Amino acid sequence: MWILKTIESFNHAIAGLIHAIRTQKNMWIHLTAAIFVLSFSLLFDLSRVELSLVIIAISLVIFAELINTAVEIIIDILTQDYSFKARIAKNISAAAVVVAAGNAIFIAYLVFFKKAQELSLNLIFNLRHEPLHLIFINLFLIFILVITLKSIFSSGTPLRGGIISGHSALATSVVLIIWFLTESLIAFSLTLILAFLTAQSRLEAGTHSLKEIVLGALLGSTITILIFYFFRI
CATH class of the missing domain: 1.10.287.3610 (Helix Hairpins)
Structure with missing residues (x-):
C-alpha cells in the first residue's frame, strides 16, 4: 500500500x-x-x-x-x-x-x-594575466554595495532611483577596467563618453539627481581602483 x-x-x-x-x-x-x-x-x-x-x-x-x-x-x-x-x-x-x-x-x-x-580559447581570455576573476568580483561587489546602500537608506529600487546611481557606478567601473587592461587612451576616451551618456540619461529622465550620479561614480571608481591597483598581477 x-x-x-x-x-x-x-x-x-x-x-x-x-x-x-x-x-x-x-x-x-x-x-x-x-x-x-x-x-x-x-x-x-x-x-x-x-x-x-x-x-x-x-x-x-x-x-x-x-x-x-x-x-x-x-x-x-x-x-x-x-x-x-x-x-x-x-x-x-x-x-x-x-x-x-x-x-x-x-x-x-x-x-x-x-x-x-x-x-x-586563449585568444579570447588572454587579457593581461587573465584578470577575469577581478572583473567578476569587482562588478559583483559594486552591485551588492549599491543594493545595500539603497536598502539602508530605504530609497529607490535595485535598478531605478535611490540614494546612489548604480548605473553610474557600473559605467565608471567599466571605464577604469578598460583603462587598466588596455592602457589605450582611445578605448578609455570612447568608454568615458558612453559612461557620460549613461549618467546624462539618468539625470534627464529624473531617475537620479546630480549628487546621486556623482556618488555612484565615486563608488564605482573607488572599488575598481582598489581592486585592480592592489590585486592585479
Whole structure:
C-alpha cells in the first residue's frame, strides 16, 4: 500500500513540475540554460566533483523557481486585493531565484574557466594575466554595495532611483577596467563618453539627481581602483 502512495506522490510532484514548465517563462529560461550547460560539459573531461557541482547548481535554480512559483500561486489565492506584505513575500521568493542563479554562474566560472582556456580559447581570455576573476568580483561587489546602500537608506529600487546611481557606478567601473587592461587612451576616451551618456540619461529622465550620479561614480571608481591597483598581477 505504501508503494502505491509513494508512486502517487511522485506523480503529483511530476505534475507540479510540468505545470511550472508550461506556465512559467522563467522555467523555460532555466531549463534552456541547463541544457546548454550540460551539453557544453560534454566537451570536457569533468571530474565527479565538478559534475556534481554543476548538477547541484542547476537543481538549486530549478528548486528556487518552483518555490517562487508556489509562493506566487498561494499569495494570489489568499489575496485578491493589493497587499504590501504580499508584494514583499513575492519579492523575497523571487530573490531566492536570483541568489540560486548567481550561485550557478559562480560555479560555472569555477568549473569551466580553465577548461575553456585549454579548449583553444586563449585568444579570447588572454587579457593581461587573465584578470577575469577581478572583473567578476569587482562588478559583483559594486552591485551588492549599491543594493545595500539603497536598502539602508530605504530609497529607490535595485535598478531605478535611490540614494546612489548604480548605473553610474557600473559605467565608471567599466571605464577604469578598460583603462587598466588596455592602457589605450582611445578605448578609455570612447568608454568615458558612453559612461557620460549613461549618467546624462539618468539625470534627464529624473531617475537620479546630480549628487546621486556623482556618488555612484565615486563608488564605482573607488572599488575598481582598489581592486585592480592592489590585486592585479
